[in-house]
Amino acid sequence: MLWVWLILLGVFILDATYRLLRRLLRGDRIYEAHCSHAYQFASRLAGRHLPVTLVVLGINVVWLLPISVSVGLSVLDGLTGTILAYAPLVFLAVRFRAGELEAVG
Numbered sequence: 001m002l003w004v005w006l007i008l009l010g011v012f013i014l015d016a017t018y019r020l021l022r023r024l025l026r027g028d029r030i031y032e033a034h035c036s037h038a039y040q041f042a043s044r045l046a047g048r049h050l051p052v053t054l055v056v057l058g059i060n061v062v063w064l065l066p067i068s069v070s071v072g073l074s075v076l077d078g079l080t081g082t083i084l085a086y087a088p089l090v091f092l093a094v095r096f097r098a099g100e101l102e103a104v105g
Contacts, residue, residue, distance in 0.1 A: 003078025007068040007085045011056055014089040015039060015098055022099025038098035045096070063088070 006013065015038045023030050042052045064085055071081035 001072070003082055004068045004072045006078075006082055007064055007071060008060070010064050010082075010085050010089050011059055014086055014093055018090070018093040019099035026099075026101075036097075036099050036101070038093045038096035041098070041100070042096045059089075 019037055020030060023034070023036070028034075039052060039056070042055075043049045046052055067076070067081050067085045070076040071078050076084070
């Protein structure tokens with residue numbers, strides 16, 4: 001069941017992990033407040049949170065849930081399912097600049 005939960009929480013795990021790694025590599029203080037999650041960049045781009053929340057809901061229902069069910073039913077092994085689930089999420093984290101420095105002003 002660990003694999004199933006890793007897949008279902010993929011959006012949040014990947015966004016937080018990717019952001020944390022970028023901040024660590026840049027030498028930022030990871031314990032200080034920030035607004036550099038991909039979700040936050042996407043919300044600023046959209047002008048509000050609702051569209052981004054609905055897209056995240058869609059990703060969870062349309063993409064991650066079927067993969068996690070396949071893993072839970074042993075149709076896919078856990079590692080393969082997780083890689084399959086996370087591949088487009090990595091693209092989205094890069095696309096929405098998770099972990100980049102925040103614009104001042």
